[in-house]
Amino acid sequence: MVAAAMALDRLIGEPDLLWRHLPHPVVLFGRIISTFDRRWNRRQGVTGRGRQCRGIIAALLFLAVGLVIGGLLSLGGPLIVLICLTVLLAGRSLDDHIRAVAAALDDGLEPARTAVGMIVGRSTANMDEGDIARAAIETGAENLSDGVFAPAFWFVLAGLPGLFAYKIVNTADSMIGYRNARYRAFGSGAARLDDLLNLIPARLTALLIVAASLFRGRILIALKIMMRDGKYHASPNAGWPEAAMAGALDVWLAGPRRYGNRVRQARRFHEAGRDADQAAIFGSLRLLLIAQILFGAMMVIMLVALAG
DSSP, rough: HHHHHHHHHHHHHHHHHHHHHSSOOHHHHHHHHHHHEEEEEEOOOOOOOHHHHHHHHHHHHHHHHHHHHHHHHHHTHHHHHHHHHHHOOHHHHHHHHHHHHHHHHGHHHHHHHHHHHHHHHHTTTTTOOHHHHHHHHHHHHHIIIIHHHHHHHHHHHHHHHHHHHHHHHHHHHHHHHHTTTTTTTHHHHHHHHHHHTTTHHHHHHHHHHHHHHGGGTTTHHHHHHHHHTTOOOSSTHHHHHHHHHHHHTOOEEEOEEEETTTOOOOEETTTTTOOOOOHHHHHHHHHHHHHHHHHHHHHHHHHHHOOO
16 A cells, blocks of 8 residues: 555646645644644743643644544545545655756756755755755655655554644644744644654664665665764754765765854764765655665565565
8 A cells, every 4th residue: 555655646746736626634734733823822921831731732632633534534445545645645746846956956046046945944045056955955865754754654553543643743843843932832742742753764764765875886884874973963863864865975964054144053964975966966866766666665575475
């Protein structure tokens, strides 16, 4: 089922015609999360501790909503399950967005800054080609976990309830899991729960990127960089696939980045690597595809083994 859904996702992606007439499940999740944010977080007179408690309760409610929705949809049979899984995997969408950044570099830095600004939250105004390429590659590595392998992992473990629970929590993290004045307290529950749910998938993603780097003859280097640098990230999870990708491509990733007027200092991954460029973006896309093929093959082998 997972391999079939991944293949369908790569084939059809996100059909505009469909989502012009129907709300995407993630959009519906966003509406639920926004309602809690408006009613529980933005009201006057609530202390930081109160917001934090409300945020933890909200995160657990999001998890419960996902479990219930997934459980109800499971009753629809295998076809409904396959459709839901295909819709909630984002491999094709991820490829399209990263590829758009690489293509935009052909037209100059300004179009490329605009393209990469669609997928990252950092400031893009003064980015050079290396900055743009790093942002795209890092986004691809991190979102291979968040958008493809983590949903698939939780589907394998817990069916549609696990898939929907993961997706709504991950959506909450992307909407309210910020460490700023507005969300530091209220969003902490969703952020920590998302960290927990991604603990295994992020490391699985990193290992699959390492395995994919065999086709570039860099499997040992990628493994070394992943093990050495993966833990040096503000997120307990994002650093692992990013470090693996740095080693696989022989480019340095991470490092300081600008958010508005503030520069966030961070350690570079694979500091001895070369500067990233357009070719490195295309190389990362090939690694993302190979990693997905390897994951799909693992699912087929598991199915055959269980059937036997």
